[in-house]
Amino acid sequence: MKKTLLIGTTFLLSSFAFSAAVLPTAQADIVSTADVVAEQQSGWNRAQLVEQLHRDEVREQLVRYGVNPDDAVARVAAMTDAEVMELTAHLDELPAGAGISVSTTVILVAIIIWLVFFR
């Protein structure tokens, strides 16, 4: 069990080892205040390793929505881990204030619901 976990971790690590900044710093130092707060909120377990992957994902999504790639880097860097996680999970559904953009997915979902339940 422990061995597979180790192999899995090694694999995951090596898969993005090209970026030195991605490697988690060794735990041989103090706990950050952000972690302390997170511990108070949700217990002592946090997947730190995965977070950098999420940051890259959010950055790519911003670029996909028309943000200049350089701006996207700075924009994601100013977010907290929790904000990044929220955006990874729901960026498409999250409110983007000021748009009158009626999302086509909403309409589609409404049509599907209508087809499934009301016909």
Next chain:
Amino acid sequence: MLAHQRFLFLFLTVYLVGCSAAPFQYKSLDTDAWTAVELSETPFYPQEDYQCGPAALATVLQVAGVADATPESLVSQVYLPDREGSLQAELLAATRRADRIPFVIPRRMDALFAEVAAGYPVLVLQNLGLERWPIWHYAVVIGFEPGKQQLILRSGTTEREVVSLRAFERSWRLGNYWAMVVPPIGFMPESVPSLHYFEAVAAVEQQGRLLLASMAYAAGTERWPEDATGYMGLGSIAYQQHDYANAEAYFYRATELSPLQPAGFFNLAWSLLRQERDIEALAAAQVAQELAPEHPRYGQAVVLIRQASAENQVN
């Protein structure tokens, strides 16, 4: 665009009456407890096109003393061209980039009132459409008249929009009662509980804005002297600045206030080790480990400190 929005809003409010389950907060609001407030000095940026996010953010940043914040300068930080709008997380992030701390306030009408009464205009997310057919909009609440059940906003192209509490709450509720404030440096939000306060401060600490964070931690420990988190933050900043003696003092205080939290003892161990007080460091690590033996970090506290101590001996 806005005339269209307002028409739709009117139409939908008529449509929506009686559709919602939970009672509206404004009905149970104690109007006698509040006196009318209007922050009329709040600047106004007419929000054209879809850029109410940058405009609303510029409004609150200006009040927080960020003189160079304008809607134009914020577009590249918060606007999503293909979504024609701005995300909440990006408004928070851009505030940090302006060297201010954004606080999301509790989802309550009285929290909103408390912030405005304290002099902070409140940036709110509204849904002017339907739950399933949203028209998202950011506006800034700058005042209220409890006697008349009215709220005053800077919104869109309207400099002073007066809306009924009922109409406002309907749109704000559909925005899940989301609102943020940006106090000037050295000031604190009125309604934010300690844990969320320190969470917001830790976010700017994590980005290396240490002076800003240390002032805010210090203010937090003054307001909540029994809360260890502020001392954890101050200790962490001292540690990052290699001021290990002060870090030790702060972490020690944190362990006094929260004797069951392993983090305080763990960090105390490191600041002792950095002062070459290895035996005391090991003792603190021992406590951290006993408090959370299964934890991937605290459960290894003794081993980690012992290793680092051995490395110190070699060097």
